[in-house]
Amino acid sequence: MLMDDMGWGDLGINGDPARETPNLDAMAREGMLFTDFYTANPLCSPSRASLLTGRLPIRNGFYTDNIHARNSYTPQEIVGGISDWEILLPELLAENGYRNKIVGKWHLGHQKQYLPLRHGFHEFFGSTNCHFGPYDNKSRPNIAFFRDDHMIGRYFENIKIDKNQQISDLSQSYIKEAINFITTQSDPFFLYWTPDSLHAPTFRSVPYIGSSSRSSSYGDALRELDAGIGKILDTIKQNQTLANNTFVFFTSDNGAALVSTTDAGSNGPLLCGKQTTFEGGVREPAIGWWPSRIPHSTVSRQSATIMDLFRTIFSITDIPMPIDREYDSYDLSPVLFANKRIDTNIYYYRGNQLMAVRNGDYKSHFWTFTNPLEQFKTGINFCPANFIKSITTHALTNYTQSPKLFHMIRDPGERYPIPENSIEYKSVIHKYINLYNKHISNTIPGKPLLNWCDKAVMHWSPPGCEALNMCLPVPQSKPYRCDWPH
């Protein structure tokens, strides 16, 4: 279960005072809460590509080198998408008898060759892109919505979203689709459930309007998804075989998008939000659930990432991993099933640049950046109410000669850099410099897939448009280098 832009601090059990995620809190009581769980990137597409490949974006190609250290993703004019060479989690599971379904947002490319059914999924209900729009179908087409390998409509046309009132039944459709899939499988299955109602502009269905104490569409949408997660877990619990044999993991693709102000979640005490490699951009709410195997009501401070789910799932299912490529994935079985701690390195990337490294209790920043000053002055702020001198910088700042060091247990909010003349700094910094240098010299970057854009590849005539009489004329192809503003 992968949320979109949900923040660490949104989870009641992580300390949100209103505690409006009762079902997720119950899930954590029945399983293991991860306090130090990370995504692979502070943006949707790269983190999703990493979840499904077990590899950092720098390896699987979900980055740009058009500009140094800039975030990139898959808008509808992107030419690139997931490479055929990558072996996705569902591909390996399918080879071993699993039935795989994705419900929600794909975001690994929308051209025909990138669709989920070409990459290991048997079923798809959702969209390849964010629910942006509406558009005029002349300068930009409305985004297609898919059932399996063909479109069944477009956002704002057949798939209704009332953008002004922030209302849609889409999350309810996703909940029903998940429950229907779970209850009709005879073979082992993998469900990738990834609703996007928490991504601005957020939306919720009518019964949830005003249901949250935040009195925001985001808060209502969170209540709706929390209730849906409760229903999905109940479906599993009602069938003894399913309950004994189903591993469920809950997390989010990146931190709360604080830039969206009132239409965003909370990162609790963490610094900044989505788009940044500070903790608010990449540390996620996370829960592992498997009542017959994971000890109940446990809290793990293990630092781990979304990519670890890849190796963990193949360890649990006893399926061998490919040996012809590098992975950024640890087996979390000893953590999940015995509450042990393993030694892990966390690498924080922004585009083509390794920004920071965490190992154990310390995190070291080798580069810092929020967004360019001229953009910040227009009101785009990834760190509202957060200003840490020399840390939340509006220039890409190189600290490789004197890295910034934080203690993540004493100071998870990255407020107090450890002084460079202190005994503590001097005794630990070399370890992080070595990790940084070693990772860079050992990592062979994949070909960047998010460099090129072209209006001709937008959702003019997706597969299935003929049957619906919804094909739009495709403009002439004119590839250009995508502009990544931050």
Ligand SMILES: [Ca+2]
């Ligand atoms: Ca996201």
